[in-house]
Each structure stands twice: as C-alpha cells, then as structure tokens.
Amino acid sequence: MYKIKVNDTYDFDLSAANDSLQLNGEAIPVDVRELKDGHIHFLYRNKSYNAEVVSENHDDKTSVIKINGKLYEVAIEDQFDSLLKAMGMGAGSGKGAAEVKAPMPGLVLSINVTEGQEVQKGDNLLVLEAMKMENMLKSSTDGTVKKIHIVKGDKVEKNQVLIEFVS
Structure with missing residues (x-):
C-alpha cells in the first residue's frame, strides 16, 4: 500500500493487485506500456496519457512527473515510511x-x-x-x-x- 500526494493537494491510497490498481478502494484496470527513454503510455478511464519522470529526489521520496505536458509534484510514502513516521x-x-x-x-x-x-x-x-x-x-x-x-x-x-x- 502506498500513500501518494500530488501537488500537495490530492491524497490517494494505491496498491497493485491482479493487473489492476486499487485507488482509494476503487479497482482501476491498468494498461501501461513503457516507451523508450523513460516515457510511459497508459490508459485511464478510456483516455490516453503520456508520462515521463522529469526529476526525482530519493531523500524525500518526491518526483516531478510530466503527464500530457503538465507537471505534477508527487510524494510517495510506503508502509515502511508510515512505520518510521509512527515511531517518530x-x-x-x-x-x-x-x-x-x-x-x-x-x-x-x-x-x-x-x-x-x-x-x-x-x-x-x-x-x-x-x-x-x-x-x-x-x-x-x-x-x-x-x-x-x-x-x-x-x-x-x-x-x-x-x-x-x-x-
């Protein structure tokens, strides 16, 4: 399970299971294709999206991702980060x-x-x-x-x- 924050505005819970994603409890079919040079193409609710990772900061687990030309800052927290946070x-x-x-x-x-x-x-x-x-x-x-x-x-x-x- 991952907790994802986009642009300090949107919070999501995400997990993968059986070729689909669970996004806040909703099963979402996934069709993802890796393209060359780190670009990714995916379909979501019958719409086509192109994505690429522009930059990554491994220390604070944030990335800047460009999706269809628009930049998004994404912070990802996994179960280990949640545990460390709970332990102070x-x-x-x-x-x-x-x-x-x-x-x-x-x-x-x-x-x-x-x-x-x-x-x-x-x-x-x-x-x-x-x-x-x-x-x-x-x-x-x-x-x-x-x-x-x-x-x-x-x-x-x-x-x-x-x-x-x-x-």
Missing part, C-alpha cells in the same frame, strides 16, 4: 526530525550522545533492549541534541520521547 523517526522534507521516540517498549542499555552534541544522519544515539534483542537507534537527520529525556537503565514505553533535537 520519519524523514522530513529537508527538515530534521524534532525528536526520537521509542519504537517499542524496552530498557535503555546505553546512551551514546550528550545534550548539545551535534550528530550526523546515521550516528548511533542509544541502545534499547526489547524482547531480549539490542536495538541501536540512529539519527535520521543531521542536528544538535537539545534534551535527553532518559537515562541508562530506564524502562520506556512505545512512542515515549527519548531525545529531542534543536528545531
């Missing part, structure tokens, strides 16, 4: 995450950062033990640690704010 670890469009939340209940084994410390995307922030497994929580963005709300040995609940970043 979603990637923002150019903005850093404001806080890191516990993705599950657990025990804080170690904290690898201090307040005021600058971190880079991918830096190790803390280790959370859950279901007898150690989970390394990493920074989803570059930023500065504003406040650490936990200490080593704390038991935390799902979605509890662990670390807050400077906005």
Whole structure:
C-alpha cells in the first residue's frame, strides 16, 4: 500500500493487485506500456496519457512527473515510511526530525550522545533492549541534541520521547 500526494493537494491510497490498481478502494484496470527513454503510455478511464519522470529526489521520496505536458509534484510514502513516521523517526522534507521516540517498549542499555552534541544522519544515539534483542537507534537527520529525556537503565514505553533535537 502506498500513500501518494500530488501537488500537495490530492491524497490517494494505491496498491497493485491482479493487473489492476486499487485507488482509494476503487479497482482501476491498468494498461501501461513503457516507451523508450523513460516515457510511459497508459490508459485511464478510456483516455490516453503520456508520462515521463522529469526529476526525482530519493531523500524525500518526491518526483516531478510530466503527464500530457503538465507537471505534477508527487510524494510517495510506503508502509515502511508510515512505520518510521509512527515511531517518530520519519524523514522530513529537508527538515530534521524534532525528536526520537521509542519504537517499542524496552530498557535503555546505553546512551551514546550528550545534550548539545551535534550528530550526523546515521550516528548511533542509544541502545534499547526489547524482547531480549539490542536495538541501536540512529539519527535520521543531521542536528544538535537539545534534551535527553532518559537515562541508562530506564524502562520506556512505545512512542515515549527519548531525545529531542534543536528545531
């Protein structure tokens, strides 16, 4: 299942099944043909459309797509993006995450950062033990640690704010 936003105006839920698309619960027959040079032709409700991807930004999962000469900015979110967002670890469009939340209940084994410390995307922030497994929580963005709300040995609940970043 994908969540798609077009021009910051239209929101759709999209999934593929048996040669058709499910668009907001409505089954839509699909006839798509790939043409050369990344161009695509498709039929939708008996109308013909030509499409091409003009640009892509893989970091924020957006694309600019030209359909029959008109440009559309499209943002796509899959089930993993939804899960990360629910855990407080979603990637923002150019903005850093404001806080890191516990993705599950657990025990804080170690904290690898201090307040005021600058971190880079991918830096190790803390280790959370859950279901007898150690989970390394990493920074989803570059930023500065504003406040650490936990200490080593704390038991935390799902979605509890662990670390807050400077906005």
